[in-house]
Amino acid sequence: MHHVRTSHTTSTTRRAGRRRPVAVTASVLxxxxxxxxxxxxxxxxxxxxxxxxxxxxxxxxxxxxxxxxxxxxxxxxxxxxxxxxxxxxxxxxxxxxxxxxxxxxxxxxxxxxxxxxxxxxxxxxxxxxxxxxxxxxxxxxxxxxxxxxxxxxxxxxxxxxxxxxxxxxxxxxxxxxxxxxxxTDAVAAPVMAEYFFDDLKVKKLATVDDKKTYGVGIVDSFTDAYEKLGGKVVVHQSLNPDESDYAAVVNSVKSSGAQGVFYGGEYPQAGSLKKQLVAAGFDGPLGGGDAVKDDELVSIAGAAAANGTYAHSDGAPIDKLxxxxxxxxxxxxxxxxxxxxxxxxxxxxxxxxxxxxxxxxxxxxxxxxxxxxxxxxxxxxxxxxxxxxxxxxxxGFDEYGDSVNQVISVNGVQDGKWVNGIDVVTVED
Structure with missing residues (x-):
């Protein structure tokens, strides 16, 4: 499949293959x-x-x-x-x-x-x-x-x-x-990997997940794509989403030499993690998937600390469609x-x-x-x-039941609020 940017300062085409599998267990009790x-x-x-x-x-x-x-x-x-x-x-x-x-x-x-x-x-x-x-x-x-x-x-x-x-x-x-x-994450995570590597110029990165299916899977897909681009994941950590003190993770990220962080999980923990990273003096960007993009993240992290958070979402920005x-x-x-x-x-x-x-x-x-x-x-x-x-x-749905609409937006927090569609990419087979 390849990526076609439909709105950005430049128009480019990039290639990406299918990503590493995500282990899913259907626990039926x-x-x-x-x-x-x-x-x-x-x-x-x-x-x-x-x-x-x-x-x-x-x-x-x-x-x-x-x-x-x-x-x-x-x-x-x-x-x-x-x-x-x-x-x-x-x-x-x-x-x-x-x-x-x-x-x-x-x-x-x-x-x-x-x-x-x-x-x-x-x-x-x-x-x-x-x-x-x-x-x-x-x-x-x-x-x-x-x-x-x-x-x-x-x-x-x-x-x-x-x-x-x-x-x-x-x-x-x-x-x-x-x-x-x-x-799916197999479509969206490579778009975020390209944005971090090519646009934000982050060449060394820390990854963090929340141990859940979604979080582990999107970090896996992101890592696969990021490393194929030439990026280096210098440390990987997991946090407990039921806890609120991420000092050990923050210290690991700071000492690793990472220029940014990609988080696999949801906005409550992403907001807390970004807040604690900034408080510890880490000024690199934090990226995540669609579960990170929520206005509550800004409230949790604080407007200033939330700046430099990026997350993808499906499709072009809804408010512009x-x-x-x-x-x-x-x-x-x-x-x-x-x-x-x-x-x-x-x-x-x-x-x-x-x-x-x-x-x-x-x-x-x-x-x-x-x-x-x-x-x-x-x-x-x-x-x-x-x-x-x-x-x-x-x-509509393909033979797997997946959506036929494969457009991914990159969104970022700037001046204490989310800016939607700073990059919009059409993913084509």
Whole structure:
């Protein structure tokens, strides 16, 4: 594949190959199936029929809705809710009324798996939008697959979820029920590596991860690309995301001679790490993936210390896309407390894609939803062929269930706030 910069001071083309595999383990706890009934309804007989002749079909939603990542999770939930409301208002699927039921996974794989089991046991649930964390989706996907239920994420970026642990040398789709509307780390991390090496002129770098699937995977992909460019990773460290004192990591980075840091993890820890690095006298840039790009990072690090933080995001900046204007207007009009954030528009498109798949499945089912549990596998089949112009641009899926829209933006904190799209790169095969 090659990278084509579509907005920058110069226009260049660069090549990058597939990246090193990310190890993903789909931890399915059989005991959690016993908890499934906790999330199920007692109403109806499974056909979702109501007194007015319409069928109520539930879309499950899973994300962290409490604790450190609540802000991003709630922004995602709000975006999914907007898509559901629009579908109901527009009567996108005649005779079907959609309902969104959200569950909090607290960014914990075991809880996510329990939520998946509860969605499966609820015979009104047609499919699931989520999760935020790749590790949580890895714990959910096999339970949903076994029930013939679609899962679609607007936030997961671990390449192994769609192409398997050996995606670099032998990509294989393990779960045909899993889809995403966002690019993978194998696509995005090399763009960040090029930005650090070529634009920021960082030739020696420290890497830090949070030991999670996403964090380890994106550092691995970044390191592979960075070293191929000629960069040197002088030290690698891991931190405990449940702790707040990163003195040992900071001291290791300072003594290593690194000119910058690439962090694999999420914005709460990235903000704290940047703050502590600056306080210790380290003035190099800190980079990260899309999970680092959040306004809360600036609040956590402090405006001055946050300067020099860089993170990628999928697509061109949402606020500059004509295709996203209606989504942004609707979100603002709804008066949500939380911003839609980096992932909101992608979750909106993911929810819309699932709804479009339900529409196709209902049309192929004689125009009626029938039993939702029997419709589930038909929705999975239909989702593979869904294509439309969404808030984020063209929405569609390749043979692995990955997004066909491969545009990556580099964003940076300048003067205490995020500046979006300082570099925009189209990645082409």
């Amino acid at each position: 059989a005991a959690a199936l016993l908890l499934a009934a906790c999330g199920s309804r007692d109403e109806g007989t499974g056909d979702g029929a109501s007194g007015d002749g319409t069928t109520t079909v539930t879309i499950g939603f899973d994300a962290p809705l409490s604790k450190d990542l609540a802000a991003v999770g709630l922004g995602m939930k709000n975006s999914a809710e907007l898509a559901v409301k629009k579908a109901n208002k527009d009567e996108t699927v005649p005779g079907v009324t959609f309902e969104l039921v959200a569950k909090d996974d607290q960014a914990t794989p075991n809880i996510g798996q329990q939520n998946a089991a509860a969605f499966v046991a609820d015979d009104s649930v047609i499919g699931v939008v989520g999760a935020y964390n790749s590790s949580v989706s890895a714990a959910m996907v096999s339970t949903l697959r076994d029930a013939g239920m679609a899962q679609i994420s607007g936030a997961n970026t671990a390449a192994a979820l769609t192409q398997g642990a050996d995606y670099k040398t032998a990509p294989r789709r393990e779960y045909d029920n899993y889809f995403r509307t966002i690019s 004509d295709s996203a204007k209606d989504f942004i207007s609707a979100y603002e009009a709804a008066g949500y407390e939380q911003p839609y954030g980096v992932f909101g528009a992608y979750v909106y498109d993911a929810t819309t894609a699932l709804i479009q798949a339900v529409k196709a499945a209902v049309e192929g089912n004689g125009g009626t939803a029938g039993k939702v549990t029997e419709l589930r596998p038909k929705v999975v089949d239909a989702l593979q062929d869904v294509t439309f112009d969404g808030a984020t641009g063209k929405v």
